[in-house]
Amino acid sequence: MSVNKQIIKVGLLGLGTVGQGVYRILKDNADNIQRRAGIKVEIEKIMVRDTTKERGISVSQAMLTSDIKDIVNDPEIDIVVEVMGGINPTLDYVLQALNNGKSVVTANKDMVAMHGEELFSAAEANNCDLLFEASVAGGIPIIRTLKQSLAANNIEQVFGIINGTTNYMLTKMTREGSQFNDVLKEAQQKGYAEADPTADVEGYDAARKIAILASIAFNTRVTVNDVYVEGITKISAEDIAYAKELGYIIKLLGIAKYNDDGIEVRVHPTFIPEEHPLASVNDVFNAVFVKGDAVGDTMFYGQGAGELPTASAVVADIMDAARDLVRNVPGIISCTCYDNKPLKPMSESKSRFYVRTLVSDKPGVLASIALVFGNKGVSLASVIQKDAEGSTAELVLVTHNTKEENLQDALGDIRNLSCVKEIGNVIRVEG
Structure with a gap:
């Protein structure tokens, strides 16, 4: 028209x-x-x-x-x-x-x-x-940037903090050592979280956004159903403290990556190094990190709502x-999903992992767990052991880069070990 x-x-x-x-x-x-x-x-x-x-x-x-x-x-x-x-x-x-x-x-x-x-x-x-x-x-002008300013690039990665509510909550937990439920109540009182916070805290809001960004970045239609989603409801003050001890900050990230094997798109809590630019993005602010083959690393920061x-x-x-x-040129920037790159199942994605467990405090426990990991092709990068209560101890492990499927198979066997009381949390590590 x-x-x-x-x-x-x-x-x-x-x-x-x-x-x-x-x-x-x-x-x-x-x-x-x-x-x-x-x-x-x-x-x-x-x-x-x-x-x-x-x-x-x-x-x-x-x-x-x-x-x-x-x-x-x-x-x-x-x-x-x-x-x-x-x-x-x-x-x-x-x-x-x-x-x-x-x-x-x-x-x-x-x-x-x-x-x-x-x-x-x-x-x-x-x-x-x-x-x-x-x-x-x-x-934050991220869509226009991907469609126009970075159009000459082959985009390799798009990831970032794209939900202000969860970023506010994790910031409070990191600064004050608060537990999830206490911070959620405060976020609701301040109007940052809805009365029903499910879309935010379970990661669904971020999943819709990263599906849009991945579709544009990789010129392939990615729907919200293609996104692996995990929220922040299991994040505890203990996880925050261990992250700090290991030199990390926990953020809920939307992550989209492309390589010769295909596209992976996921939303989940993530350990990122304290020195990473995203680690300093706090409160209700958003930031998106983009890596292109020509431009290299870029980051876009600002208010994500309001x-x-x-x-x-x-x-x-x-x-x-x-x-x-x-x-008289409407429609000049039309749909950019002209390609059909394959989508990788979550089981094929690779990352490092933080695993927090409660185990019997007796000799040989670490060796038993390490043996299971080794049999599944998962190697350990670091281990922290702390006394918990009575005859139990808290064991925190960080793996080397490994396939999701291997890690989950190992955890299935570890849960069946008589010396393992509980697997408290599993969080992916990026960067």
């Missing part, structure tokens, strides 16, 4: 936290946005569930509607911006907009991760932009879509 007008008109779906941020930025920065986009951009209509609700923001009543048709069927509206969240009915609304020839900007990671192929097909069929910078890492950081990314996408419409 080409435009020959003086104003690009926007239909906004949702006026919650991010929607209000988008409204404010478009209004407060209107002059600069017009100069940079090459055309005036303004909101024409806003769809909300209840047009009479008080929102703490001054918006003309005439601008509000509760009927999606007032936006997707309005020929004056050029760009539809979706900041409602969720899948139903959001997916249907976005597809209606695309099929009616309107470019779409969305901040919806769930929708993009689960229905990206369908959405991109609709955008390409109707020669529209589908832009989603705000769906991953809030205000009203204005996320709205900043949304408005930047609106400006890109507006420029494309003015130049």
